[in-house]
Amino acid sequence: MDALMQFLLSGMTVGAVYALVALGFTIIYNASDVVNFAQGEFVMLGGMTTVFAHAAGLPLPLAAVIAIALTALVGVALNKLAIEPARGAPVVSLIIITIGASIFIRGAAQLVFDKQLHRFPSFSGDEPIRLLGAAILPQSLWVVGGAFAVFFGLWAFFTKTLTGKAVLATANNRLAAQLVGINTGWVMTLSFSLSAAIGALAGVLVTPITLVAYDVGVGLALKGFAAAMLGGMGNPKGALVGGILLGLLEAMTAGYLSSQYKDAVAFIVILAVLFAMPQGLFGAKHTERV
Amino acid sequence: MKSNLKWIQLAIVFVLIIALPAFFPSGYYYRVGALIFVNALSVVGLVILIGYAGQISLGHAGFAGIGAYACALGPDYVGLHPAFSVILGAVVSAGMAALIGKPILRLKGYYLAVATLGFGILVSMVLTNERALTGGPDGTAVAKLGLRSWLKDAGIKLSSGEFWYLVCGAVLLIGVWIALNLFHSATGRAMRALHGSEVAARTVGIDVAQVKLQAFVISAVYASVAGSLLALQNKFITPDVAGFMHSIEMVTMAVLGGVNSVLGATLGAAILTLLPQVLTIFAEYEQLVMGLVMILVMIFLPKGLLPSIAARLRGRGE
Numbered sequence: 001m002d003a004l005m006q007f008l009l010s011g012m013t014v015g016a017v018y019a020l021v022a023l024g025f026t027i028i029y030n031a032s033d034v035v036n037f038a039q040g041e042f043v044m045l046g047g048m049t050t051v052f053a054h055a056a057g058l059p060l061p062l063a064a065v066i067a068i069a070l071t072a073l074v075g076v077a078l079n080k081l082a083i084e085p086a087r088g089a090p091v092v093s094l095i096i097i098t099i100g101a102s103i104f105i106r107g108a109a110q111l112v113f114d115k116q117l118h119r120f121p122s123f124s125g126d127e128p129i130r131l132l133g134a135a136i137l138p139q140s141l142w143v144v145g146g147a148f149a150v151f152f153g154l155w156a157f158f159t160k161t162l163t164g165k166a167v168l169a170t171a172n173n174r175l176a177a178q179l180v181g182i183n184t185g186w187v188m189t190l191s192f193s194l195s196a197a198i199g200a201l202a203g204v205l206v207t208p209i210t211l212v213a214y215d216v217g218v219g220l221a222l223k224g225f226a227a228a229m230l231g232g233m234g235n236p237k238g239a240l241v242g243g244i245l246l247g248l249l250e251a252m253t254a255g256y257l258s259s260q261y262k263d264a265v266a267f268i269v270i271l272a273v274l275f276a277m278p279q280g281l282f283g284a285k286h287t288e289r290v
Numbered sequence: 291m292k293s294n295l296k297w298i299q300l301a302i303v304f305v306l307i308i309a310l311p312a313f314f315p316s317g318y319y320y321r322v323g324a325l326i327f328v329n330a331l332s333v334v335g336l337v338i339l340i341g342y343a344g345q346i347s348l349g350h351a352g353f354a355g356i357g358a359y360a361c362a363l364g365p366d367y368v369g370l371h372p373a374f375s376v377i378l379g380a381v382v383s384a385g386m387a388a389l390i391g392k393p394i395l396r397l398k399g400y401y402l403a404v405a406t407l408g409f410g411i412l413v414s415m416v417l418t419n420e421r422a423l424t425g426g427p428d429g430t431a432v433a434k435l436g437l438r439s440w441l442k443d444a445g446i447k448l449s450s451g452e453f454w455y456l457v458c459g460a461v462l463l464i465g466v467w468i469a470l471n472l473f474h475s476a477t478g479r480a481m482r483a484l485h486g487s488e489v490a491a492r493t494v495g496i497d498v499a500q501v502k503l504q505a506f507v508i509s510a511v512y513a514s515v516a517g518s519l520l521a522l523q524n525k526f527i528t529p530d531v532a533g534f535m536h537s538i539e540m541v542t543m544a545v546l547g548g549v550n551s552v553l554g555a556t557l558g559a560a561i562l563t564l565l566p567q568v569l570t571i572f573a574e575y576e577q578l579v580m581g582l583v584m585i586l587v588m589i590f591l592p593k594g595l596l597p598s599i600a601a602r603l604r605g606r607g608e
Contacts, residue, residue, distance in 0.1 A: 035400045085589045091399045092346050093588045096545055099538055100588070104581025111574055218534070222411070229404060260419045267408035267415075274405045275393045 005134035007255040008248065013140040013209065015247020016147035017043075020202035021224025022231065022239035023150060024195040030171040030234050031191035034083055034094050038102035040221030041109075042199025045071045047212030048109055050204050051118040060120060068200040074105070075196025076189050084188065102217060109214040122208040143205045150198055151240045158236070167191060171234075219263075226266035230273050231281050238282035296470045299553050303466050307459035311452075320451030322567060324523055327458035328516050330559035331465045333543045334552055335512025338469055340541070341549040342478060343505035344485030345395060348403045348537050349410025350513045353383040355417055355532025357514030358432075358521035359424060365433040372435045376518040383514035384507050391506040395499065407534065414532035429528030432521045454523040461519060462556075465512060469552050472508070481505050513540070546587050548594025557596050 021039055028036045046067050053063035082101050086093060123142055128135035158164040169177040170187040178184050203212060210216075227246045231238020246266055254262040273281075310323060332354060339345055360379025364370040370378055394405045417424050424430060438453045448456070472478040480501045484491035492498050521527040530536065539562065547558020565583070569576045591598040 035403075082585050082589070086592070089588065089592055091403070092340060092541070092545060092549070093592055095346070095348070095400075095403055096538075096542055097585050097588045100542075100581045100584025102581070103577050104585065107575070107577030107579075107581055110577065222407070222534075225404060226408075229401075233400070261415065264412055264415050267411050270404055270408040271394075271412075274397055274401060 002133035003255065005132050007251040009131065009134050009136045009140065011248035011251030012244060013136075013143050013247070014250060015227075015244035016144040017202050017206050017210075017220070017243075018223050018227040018246050019147045019240045019243025020150060020198055020205075021220055022228040022243045023147075023154065023236060024199045024202075025224055025228045026234055026236050026239045027154075027191050027195040027198070029228075031167060031188055032079075032083065034098065035225070035233075036078075036195070037095065037098040037221055037225075038078060038105060038217075039195070039199055039224055040217030040219065041102050041105040042071050042075065042196045042217075043203040043206075043220050044109060044212060044214060044217040045074060045105065045196075046200025046203025047207040047216070048113050048118065048203075048214065049200075050207065051120055051212065052113055054120045060123075063120075064204045067204060068197050071200035071203075072193035072197040075192040075194075075199075078196075079188055079192040083192075102221065106214055106217060113214060115214060117211045117213045119207055119211045137209060139205070139208045143202075143209070146201060146205045147240065147243070150201065151236065154236055163190070223266050226270045229270055232279055235282045241281060296474065299470060300463070300467055302553060303463055303556065307463065311455070317449060317451050320449070320455040322563065324451070324454040324458040325520075326560045326563045327455075327462040328519050328523075329540070329543060329563050330556040331458070331462050331519070332513040332516035332540050333547070333555040333559045334462070334465050334469050335509035335516075336540055336544040337549060337552055337555045338472060338481070338512070339505045339509035340544060341551070341555070342473065342485065343481040343502055345502055345505060346399075346403050346541070347406040347506070347509070348534075348541060349406035349408070349413075350509065350540050351532045351534070351536035352410035352413035353387065353510040353513035354517030354520070354536065354540075355413050355529065356383045356386065357517030358527045358531045359417060359430075359517075360514075361518045361521040362430050362432045362527050363423065372433050372522060373437070376515060376522075379518050380511045380514045383510045387507045387510035388503060391503045392499075395502040395506060407537070410532065410537045411534055414529050414534070417529035417532055424529070427529060429526055432525050432527055434525065435522050450523075454519075458519055458523070461515065465515075466552055466556070473552075477501065477504060542584055545594060546583070548597040551594070551596055554594050554596030558594065561595075 021043060024039050024042065025036060028034055028039075049067035049070055050060070050063045053066050054060055058066070078101055082097050083094070086097055089097075122137065122139040124138040126137065126139075128137055129141075158168055166177065166182045167187050167190065169180070169182055170184045174184055177187070223246065224243070227243040228239050229242070230246060231240070231242025246269060249269065250262050250265045253265045307327070311320065314320065314323075332350065336347070336350060339347055357376070357379035360382060361372055361375045364375030364378050365372055368378070390409055394402065394409070397405055418427050420426075437457075438448060438450065441448060441453070480491065480496045481504075483494070483496055484498050484501055488498055517531055520531060543558040543562045544555045545558070546562060547556065548554025565580065566576055569579060572579070587595065593601070
């Protein structure tokens with residue numbers, strides 16, 4: 001029983017990170033119909049920049065804010081320099097562009113930073129909290145809390161603010177949004193910076209637990225993508241639930257079946273979801289228009 | 291006219307394979323050449339899948355992995371000669387492709403990309419984790435083909451580099467020939483029709499699911515044979531051959547050169563195989579340059595290098 005509780009808690013922590021990556025995917029997918037394979041690189045940039053800013057003598061909160069702001073800029077640059085010029089290109093081209101961007105960012109990070117594993121201190125110490133017979137790191141609470149805060153923040157943004165509704169309108173129909181006076185170019189900039197900032201935040205929150213290196217992005221992007229698929233592409237609620245579900249499944253597999261095949265869970269889940277219900281848990285049904 | 295074009299393309303590949311060694315400064319380049327041919331072979335398979343039928347796969351390295359490990363394990367566990375292990379790998383790959391292709395190919399665009407990606411990663415995970423069978427992440431040795439010593443006895447002396455250059459070149463030539471034939475066949479036309487519009491293809495009586503599956507299985511066999519050739523010539527193989535990055539590399543080669551053109555895809559394979567060789571001097575910049583090339587080509591030459599160059603040469607044609 002204690003073991004189960006322990007697996008649940010660690011699954012929640014990992015799942016919250018996947019949820020944050022998946023939320024980032026969702027925002028860009030909604031705004032531009034692009035699946036951004038460089039999403040994991042935002043997480044890496046958030047973690048790495050914080051590490052180096054902190055090592056340069058800046059206080060941790062300031063270093064984190066700088067990292068998130070810089071990553072948001074990278075997100076905007078990605079849109080302006082790589083995705084916007086290829087608007088209307090086939091899916092294969094867009095996949096290669098974002099994968100190319102992810103390789104490029106990784107290569108740049110390896111030059112600007114280094115190839116070592118890094119961490120910085122946890123926000124609230126490393127003393128585990130006992131909870132129902134299991135132990136949880138205070139940092140895990142930050143990660144899970146962060147995921148839920150971002151989710152509710154996004155929910156409020158998209159339903160309560162005019163800007164959020166403009167983003168949704170653009171996602172729905174770019175031309176129509178333009179016609180009613182929405183600056184869709186600006187909406188794209190906003191979406192990419194928001195998505196990158198969320199990724200960077202995930203990196204900042206999770207680095208004290210999992211450490212960060214220039215190449216952690218690929219794995220995270222694929223897992224986050226699996227989570228987004230599981231929940232249904234383009235649906236924030238799906239991203240959150242999918243992320244946490246995936247984290248829990250992984251923790252259970254590692255605990256009860258095989259830790260070697262823990263990483264396989266995400267891909268088995270993807271295949272199972274796609275076979276059984278291609279729209280995911282919360283996705284809308286689509287029909288091809290002729 | 292059309293079939294003239296086929297023979298011209300075949301002749302170009304043939305002449306290149308025969309003539310290139312004249313420019314090789316050292317024996318090492320035979321190895322690079324053989325590697326280009328192997329990559330080109332799997333990329334020609336992707337041309338059939340992506341270029342003809344319009345379906346994407348980010349998991350074809352999985353089939354290369356199956357082909358490679360068939361050659362590594364076949365002789366040890368089943369007692370097959372390495373040459374027959376290539377066929378075993380191709381059969382297993384085809385069977386696997388048929389099995390997973392049925393449900394997967396109903397999906398489109400990103401969903402298909404991710405499903406195939408998942409398949410490829412699962413294959414590489416099995417190859418990495420089943421240490422007892424595959425030797426795990428450190429890889430495993432592959433038996434000798436034995437053809438070279440047999441040739442030696444027959445009086446033909448070739449260095450290992452020269453031998454594999456010729457074998458891979460010959461297999462590539464056969465692969466190109468089959469792909470070009472397929473292009474003009476009824477099946478090839480059906481593939482191209484569903485690429486244009488699935489609904490329209492179905493309306494004129496094409497069994498869309500069946501044709502997609504054919505393209506998937508054929509391209510899987512190409513990747514598998516390429517994997518086998520890689521394993522046999524290196525006499526050693528690691529699970530990286532089935533890895534995610536290898537799948538991406540394959541698709542990038544295809545799209546870089548021109549995914550609708552067999553010749554273009556071969557060019558793409560050559561460029562991306564040579565790039566890391568050229569960049570060894572700037573090893574730290576390799577990823578940076580690779581990523582940049584992928585982005586720039588997709589933005590400025592969306593149809594790929596060869597078709598874009600051809601269009602330019604033809605003036606404002608196309």
